[in-house]
Amino acid sequence: MTSRLTTPNGKGFQDPDEECPVCRNTRYLTPNMRLLVSECYHKMCQSCIDRLFANGATECPIPGCKKTLRKISFVEPTFEDLSVEKEVRIRKKLAQQFNKRREDFNAPKEYNDYLEMVEKLVWNLNNDIDLEKTKARIESFATENREIIARNAKKQFEEEEWASRVQDNERKKKKKNFEEYTNKLAEEKKAKEAHKAEVIELLANSTESAKSILEKKGVARKKSNIRIKDSLDNDNNDGIGELLIGLDKVSQEEETKEFDPIASEYMDIDHYTLKDKYYDTYLPTPSLIMRAGGYNPKFAYERSLQSAFSGIFSDKKEEKMYS
């Protein structure tokens, strides 16, 4: 409950102080404000975008940024921190081309140099250093390594496919184990009941003494119990425990029965029974609309009865309280 902070409309937790840098409107005042982010990584709210770009492309309204933008180029950001958003996007884009792996290189040093180069490119793009040069380098890399890129992309796709299949299998296996375990528990319970019925039957009809019957049967049952427990331990030792939380619910409910949720120091006023209807010429009969507003003469009757009966039947508990 605490880990997921949500608003009624189902979006993630939103900071009420967040504001649109263009119109200075805050989320506190307009809870439904949608902040979108442009190609040049500037935030603004939906209504500002609608207003500014109603007549087609214009310059970015943020001072100092001269980029020409269109309405369509705004997207919803994944991260609140725009520098993170920018870097993630750059890395995602680069990763499509720079997907060489360890096995594509002969020596570890070459691989390290390659990784170093990619980091440098990301840094340059992220901080707008030598943009032209960097872009040219990326292009030349893409044309030089076209074959390797295509091959690695295919490989990656296959690997992802494989991983999802493995995960699927694991889930199925866990489910199966869990079902087996619940079945076994049910069987054990059945066996217990059958045993109980048998003992009662014996006690009722046999001529033997009750003590000897119980001794015999008791020992037999203990043995069978142990056997079942052993088989359970052997079968289920791979992470089934966490699946069993739901099973204990019934026993837990029994445990907390003695809990007193009301815990009032005051005595209830009783000795009266509240009837559904009274002959009453005083209070109006409630119309449908009065009832819909929450009016119910029942409470007036109950209150009157309580005032009539309170204090008549004195109780020690109450006396102590007032003394």
Added chain:
Amino acid sequence: MSLAEEEELQIESKYIKEKMIGEGTYARVYKGKATFSFQLLDLGKDRVTGRTVAIKKIKLVQTEIGLQGIEISAVREVKVLRELRHPNIIELIDIYSHQTNLQLVLEYLDSDLEMIIKDKSLVFILADIKSWMLMTLRGLYHCHRNWILHRDMKPNNLLVGRDGQLKIADFGLARDFAEPRVKNMSPQVVTRWYRAPELFFTPAQYGYAVDIWSVGCIFAELMLRTPYLPGDTDLGQLELIFQALGTPTEEDWPGFTELSKSVQFQKYNRTPLKTLFTAAKNDAIDLLEKMLTYDPNKRITAREALLHPYFRNKPRPTAPGKLPKQEQNHKILNEDILFNKKSGQKEITMYYYIAFNFLALSINHQLLVGPRIITTEVILSY
């Protein structure tokens, strides 16, 4: 001096005001201490025990005959609180008048549920929420069984003490209900976000159900850590309720069509609460659903809510002393940051704060650093 005046003075001398901590429309609130003097054998010495109290000084309001009247809400508060005594309801310790002023001496609690919900450094577990709900409902049940409606239930009015006990406060809107005669009631009650749907249709009569709706909203807020239904206008609030819980039909709420005949509402479908409250267990969802029932006659009562399986099932409610609470120093820091936000002096305050903590630790009992006073507990233990 008349006997009555003398008596008043005697009560007044028992309390010392320390500083003003807040000001509302009809009262100024001071933090103070109670002094109980009793004689130790023949030594003739007075002993002072310092129970911290809040002293509410009721302001006078302008009436036809001059600056004489006191606000109706003050009258309500006194009237109601004198009747109620319960561990989960704020205690009215004393009342006295000083010349023309009326002063209420109330229990002092330094935190409230709103502050706790907003403090994102605190982590709630399911048992904590259950504990707060239990204390709220116990207090509310005590009001209702004494036929008193609170009419302003919200996290801000649920005060939390150092010991973790939650107490319902601010009875400025409270009144009794189910009187054996029909008297019109004002529908302009309860803070909007926590206002029950029937109140928007200006009924002349209503009952316990309005408080239960508010508690339902508080329950949801505890789980979400953000207000559940924050509407910005009265009509917008209804719209928001319908969006969240589906527009009611005549079946859900008999009489709804007649109530709402002047306004046309869009038909929304009900989304199961489970989709929003993903981490809540089924018993919690069931209780929430019963509290947020449209038909006020079918809405769960405080007693029924307390007897709901939610409170009996595991996990058990956390003991009040173990509930998450705000650190005292932490609170001071928060206030300072808020205060200095406008002037942009956040860093400087942080620096002060660190220095303050360091001094508090090293000198331990030295009292003043800048304008701040170390907590009363420290002073007492000194």
